[in-house]
Amino acid sequence: MFLASLPGYARQPRPGKRASRPKDEVLLGFEDFTARLLEWTLWWNTEHRPAPLRGRTPLQAWQDDPTPLRDVPAADLWTFTLRTPAPAR
Numbered sequence: 001m002f003l004a005s006l007p008g009y010a011r012q013p014r015p016g017k018r019a020s021r022p023k024d025e026v027l028l029g030f031e032d033f034t035a036r037l038l039e040w041t042l043w044w045n046t047e048h049r050p051a052p053l054r055g056r057t058p059l060q061a062w063q064d065d066p067t068p069l070r071d072v073p074a075a076d077l078w079t080f081t082l083r084t085p086a087p088a089r
Helices: 030-046 058-064 074-080
Strands: none
Touching: 030 058
């Protein structure tokens, strides 16, 4: 949803289906992209009310969920990255 709204995305060339994007279209730099993504994420989580959530925002649904959370030890977090853990000191 977010990416499709950005310049250069929705009108990407697709062989045999669409023309290429306009030559004068200005694409976003990293800083502008990041700012827009953060703004959209805030909107999505705090204002957007998808039908499956029955009038609640994603943040409200998260806060209302009784599922217990548990902290993961920092030493175990490396399993979610592409790097191997640093040797113990």
